[in-house]
Amino acid sequence: MNLYNKIIAREEKISLIGLGYVGMPIAVAFAKKVNVIGFDVNKEKIHQYKSGIDPTKEVGNEIIKNTTVDFTYEEDRLKEAKFHIVAVPTPVKDDHTPDLSPLKSASRTLGKNLTKGSIVVFESTVFPGATEDICIPILEEESGLVSGVDFKVGYSPERINPGDKVHRLETIVKVVSGQDEESLDVIAKVYELVVEAGVHKAASIKVAEAAKVIENSQRDINIAFMNELSIIFNKMDIDTKEVLEAAGTKWNFLKFSPGLVGGHCIGVDPYYLTYKAEQMGYHSQIILAGRKINDDMGKYVAENTVKKMIKANKQIKGSKVAVFGVTFKENTPDVRNTKVVDVIKELEDYGVEVLVVDPVADVEDLVEVYGIKLTRLEDIKDIDAAVFAVPHNEFKTVELKNIKKLYNSNGAFGLDSLDEVSATTESNNLTENKKVLIDIKGMFDINEAENAGYDYWRL
Template identity: 65%
Template sequence: MNDLYERIKNKEDKVALIGLGYVGMPIAVAFAKKANVIGFDVNEEKVALYNEGIDPTKEVGDKAIKETTVEFTSDETKLQEAKFHIVAVPTPVTTDHTPDLNPVKSACKTVGQNLSNGSIIVFESTVYPGVTEEVCIPILEKESGLKCGKDFKVGYSPERINPGDKVHRLETIIKVVAGMDDEALENIAQVYELVADAGVYRAENIKVAEAAKVIENSQRDINIAFMNELSIIFNRLGINTKAVLEAAGTKWNFLNFSPGLVGGHCIGVDPYYLTYKAEQTGYHSQIILSGRRINDDMGKYVVNGLVKNLIKAEVPVKNAKVAILGFAFKENCPDTRNTRVIDIVEELKEFEIDPLICDPEADVQEAKDEYGITFTDLRELKNLDAVIVAVGHNQFLKLTQEDIDSMFKEAANENKVFVDIKGLFDKKAFETQGYRYCSL
């Protein structure tokens, strides 16, 4: 195993990526510039798109997919050709907010059945401390018949790719790496140094690296929860939250966070992995779970504000015509997994409002399969009582006030309710025109 890095660098051994989603696929494409890479995913339709030169994630773009030398496949036996395996499968939570390790366990089974002597397996999936050594190693050993530490080694390197972010990429982010021993750590660090231009950070051990990843997103979650709570308080006081944050932001050490919906497969999920493990030790989280409760309730809070404004505007709530702009979990990204916009949709239905949803960026098939949602074209949004801007896609930010005017019914302006969740538009301009404008 000592010279695995050299053999990969010289293209004598291959790197395999297991899981070709928003994280795994960009890693595969980056490594393919320096090594021979196999990209494996169980989703045959996704693999077919990659082989056609199409990037459904929009993370690297069609051109990069067409030009890459990655061998995209759903044939697991191809993994037998690789010695360095990177597992980048999702780690969601169940409906009761407990970790769902089934994708990781399934990946371990697949890798184990196709593992060769002298291999290294690195996990990138977000997990609670202990999963790599306590859950993954036993499966790899059972399926391969090989002994960890003797026949193969493992490591952990938390993914930090931010979906839709064209600045903070694999190449530009410091890569945290950890190995089960010094030899594994050095091999893993050297292999990642092939693509991590910002450098690598060698963590003390695997549990430290696992914990580092899970607290990165927990910290963001708590900070956003604080902003959401401030928004609730300031709205009750009749104070503009955005104006308060802009004023406070002039202090050099004030943290730049803003209120909003917290979804996706990281920030809204990772804290539950940490609190789950804490519960096993007998400690019940106080701050982390409080933040989660606030953030999980924001969809309901938005709808309550909308309904109050419809009543003030003397618009009948039942069957009100409402449009939601944006369904993806974040701006300029097609990913709808764990989007919290669905909370708004479901809460509106409690008031017998069936909203029209428009999202030119979101994955159409994913939204239909996961949520039963069918999108409406932006040009078809007419005769509305209310508009909710839920996601700040660039296409929405280009909308003028006249564009938004054209979406509403011909009525007095004070009857037009405009909910700009993240305060992306000019509050004063809309209020000057008589709109009932509200935001977090």
């Protein structure tokens, strides 16, 4: 009986190492079919899962309460499993070089608890060659076992899209790879237990690693092109969204949009590829050019906000700007590598007081990583400009006429029930200086905003 058969017979277990936005949904999915140990070094996170709380909001509290995943922070529990999936973050350092410390640490922890006959599958994004050149040697050193003989290794890049309820683990084709045909067959069969869309067997581990980094590099380059178009059209006084809607009527036009490119994938993965290319003696041109454009967009948004405020006769130093949304994308609490922070910091460099509102963001991560404290919606008043940075569902119910209340002392609007603005106030507002409204993702209608008396700007 091979390892796959033992797993489905519940004679052997699967372990998930790293229970974040990627690892936890994988653990929960497998637990519906087989016995799963969910391991994470973060004790507080484990306590939350055991209490039926999903801090990632990826699957929800109810599912966490009912899952059979055996959550633990005790590393020796990993000895109970024979099939291990490593899903830890792989960020970049301040100089944009790969930070493999979480991956190396996870490999050391697993190596100390690795047993003969095991299969280890890495899901973390890396440059081609990292699994075999970095992870396997650590596993061998810590375990005293020989790769390819005592244990096998594979790589299957994660494709989960945080906050996306449509493109999930089950519905996205899974790329899998293994050291040899035997391990590849077992790995493919194990993932087929939960991936309804099926698997694609890559020719090698390096091919699977390369496939992952170019997926997000491709998106990054396309978004960079949109951002560059936005900069150009802004100078021409042409609305970019209207241009893209017109161009999008052609059957083969790629529907990308300008925006802030953050998060743990698109804004990071290209640097892993260009880093490895540099080691091989090739300096990337297109990829790094796209990265530079996207990395500078936070500053660009802040500069245009300030320009609009100056035109509205606002004194910049000491002014007050409300930023709505700080996560890296809508409807997720994830603030990792969010570029909204770049907008905030740039505005603060101008002497602006920035108030941040976000009903979804992970409050603890915001404070710990960025030193940003959220402001309650009801405390937002007397602002000089509003920046809608992330189109959370909670913000989509906001009406343009009610946002005006934030610019004076009448009080704030509510997210659930919005107060009507009186006809007298509405009439008076139309004769006042225009209210600066920055809508990064184009959440509002441009004509409605301008007709309502806003000095409106979007990418």
